[in-house]
Amino acid sequence: MEERIVIAAYKPKEGQSEALKLLMKEHLSTLKSQNYVTDRASIIMESLDGTIIEVFEWVSAHAMQQAHSNPVVLEMWGKYAEVCDYIPVGNVAETSQLFSAFTPLN
Template sequence: MGRVVIACYAPRAGREEELHHLAREHVPRLRAEGLVTGREPIISVATDGTVVEVFEWVSEAAIAAAHESAAVRAMWDEFERVSTYVPIGSLTEAARLFSEFAPLPSVSATPPPGHE
């Protein structure tokens, strides 16, 4: 059975565009490893700039397998270079009955620094 998760990434100073780029790549890269379902992720941004992503793992076993995958661990290292992981409860929006977030901005015409 699938497992829906909410992941939150607070950008490091000056690394917002790189984080946005990685967030857009995250699920497709996990999908290439066979770890997530075909359900489209929802990627949004909190008022403080934190990227909020909702996606579905194939199973609990897939989550465990991700921790053993060199490709996934390398991707998580990329995320750690540009952001820090934060719990959803730390976001101001999480205290509201109906939490609202802005959609992740659309892809810019130029790639972020370091991704030319």
């Protein structure tokens, strides 16, 4: 297998922090229901500016590509688009520190 561990950053839109946190509770299980991620538990954490960082494992690079045409995943990502913006993890201030520390959410 060619598993891929990714780090994703979700910056909540104005007033949407709690809505984003609720969506995060279903993110991995939705991807898992479509057989796109492994059984490895994700790590979900919050930066000082409220950006949510998630570390999780796709089953393969191919699964990552397939997800972009899956109606279940696209519906979920549509909900994310309403409450957050995807940003490069390098744009999160804490990542410039030698040891980046975040608040755990799961």
